[in-house]
Amino acid sequence: MGTRDCGHLSAMAAPAKGEAGETGRWRTMRPVVDHTKCTAAAADSLVCLRCWCYCPEAAIEKAVPIEIDLTYCKGCGICAEGCPSKAITMVPEVECEDGE
Amino acid sequence: MTNLIDLPGEEYMLPGNRACAGCGLALAYRYILKALDGRAIMCVPASCLTVLGGMYPVSSVRMPWLNVTFPSTAATASGVVAGLKALGRKDVTVVAMAGDGGTVDIGIQALSGAAERNTDLLYICYDNEAYMNTGVQRSSATPKGVKTTTTPVGGKREHKKDMAGIMEAHHLAYIATASPAFPDDLYDKVRKARDMRGTRYIHVYAPCPPGWLFHTKDTVNVGRISVETGAVVLYEIEDGAFRLTGLSKEIADFDELKPLTTYLECQGRFRDLDAATIEELETRVARRWDRYVARDEEADA
Numbered sequence: 001m002g003t004r005d006c007g008h009l010s011a012m013a014a015p016a017k018g019e020a021g022e023t024g025r026w027r028t029m030r031p032v033v034d035h036t037k038c039t040a041a042a043a044d045s046l047v048c049l050r051c052w053c054y055c056p057e058a059a060i061e062k063a064v065p066i067e068i069d070l071t072y073c074k075g076c077g078i079c080a081e082g083c084p085s086k087a088i089t090m091v092p093e094v095e096c097e098d099g100e
Numbered sequence: 101m102t103n104l105i106d107l108p109g110e111e112y113m114l115p116g117n118r119a120c121a122g123c124g125l126a127l128a129y130r131y132i133l134k135a136l137d138g139r140a141i142m143c144v145p146a147s148c149l150t151v152l153g154g155m156y157p158v159s160s161v162r163m164p165w166l167n168v169t170f171p172s173t174a175a176t177a178s179g180v181v182a183g184l185k186a187l188g189r190k191d192v193t194v195v196a197m198a199g200d201g202g203t204v205d206i207g208i209q210a211l212s213g214a215a216e217r218n219t220d221l222l223y224i225c226y227d228n229e230a231y232m233n234t235g236v237q238r239s240s241a242t243p244k245g246v247k248t249t250t251t252p253v254g255g256k257r258e259h260k261k262d263m264a265g266i267m268e269a270h271h272l273a274y275i276a277t278a279s280p281a282f283p284d285d286l287y288d289k290v291r292k293a294r295d296m297r298g299t300r301y302i303h304v305y306a307p308c309p310p311g312w313l314f315h316t317k318d319t320v321n322v323g324r325i326s327v328e329t330g331a332v333v334l335y336e337i338e339d340g341a342f343r344l345t346g347l348s349k350e351i352a353d354f355d356e357l358k359p360l361t362t363y364l365e366c367q368g369r370f371r372d373l374d375a376a377t378i379e380e381l382e383t384r385v386a387r388r389w390d391r392y393v394a395r396d397e398e399a400d401a
Binding site for chain 2: 047059
């Protein structure tokens with residue numbers, strides 16, 4: 001980190017995920033996906049994907065089936081709110097088996 | 101017009117950054133960077149965006165990034181433009197991006213100077229209508245009636261400054277307003293601005309859950325309602341030619357605005373407004389809307 005290709009040290013920051021740590025720990029509500037209801041999973045192609053589109057954290061990849069990166073998801077709930085087929089529900093973190 | 105689903109999957113803003121949950125700026129920023137294909141140099145003053153960008157030695161953005169002083173965003177960007185010109189680089193866009201405080205209050209003289217010189221840069225103001233990073237202090241972009249930590253009892257007494265209008269008076273090649281609730285519209289505008297020369301200005305309205313006092317899940321809803329009610333109007337001015345875009349154009353052509361109270365009631369910052377202020381806000385929004393629609397029709401004719 002902070003070393004250029006030429007070997008010289010520099011004060012340049014290097015990009016990485018989790019700059020603020022594991023921001024998933026900020027979460028109080030967890031998005032849980034029901035893939036049987038998901039339009040993209042049913043069509044098995046890149047359709048709908050409103051969750052990916054509106055995620056302000058970029059924690060969902062543009063892929064099928066969708067997967068939410070819970071290490072960094074802050075649990076805002078925009079994906080659940082915007083899902084046309086209501087395939088995502090927000091579950092309190094304390095009720096999740098591995099929740100904290 | 102790009103469809104939502106056709107927007108590129110490549111991410112330049114990385115997860116695990118310092119933005120709040122449900123941040124409207126982060127959502128807008130994701131699409132701004134996608135539209136730039138990561139081929140840009142960012143100049144960012146003190147703002148929520150600096151926080152989002154991260155602390156040395158780690159950056160949450162896969163792009164060159166300069167943290168600059170509050171009043172010097174456009175001046176620094178002008179320097180970067182001059183530097184790239186000296187090096188003969190033409191493949192990189194210089195982007196100055198600041199909040200409403202850094203644009204409308206503190207950075208306005210440097211921006212006006214750069215615009216007057218028509219420096220080849222893209223200036224993006226993300227407007228969350230107060231100094232949110234430092235804990236919700238009013239700026240001159242805060243609308244009348246809004247409660248912040250530095251407004252008197254009853255909310256702000258002055259109206260919001262029309263920054264896009266001020267930039268229009270500089271006769272720029274491209275001016276646009278956008279909202280993260282419509283990423284396709286935002287993406288198209290940044291892409292169009294990227295491919296133009298001279299000073300370009302984009303004003304992005306960024307809903308802010310902790311500052312505007314609404315639930316984090318409602319960022320996109322509030323952004324959508326702001327356009328549906330006319331509190332925010334989506335338009336672009338290309339070489340002086342005005343046109344409404346996206347949902348604003350649809351409303352102008354086929355529908356009518358929803359009552360402004362829908363917008364005022366979906367956030368806590370407008371709580372306890374008196375009837376006179378609500379009426380004043382409604383009149384202003386209605387007048388402005390009529391003016392925009394007239395300009396749009398004029399262009400269509």
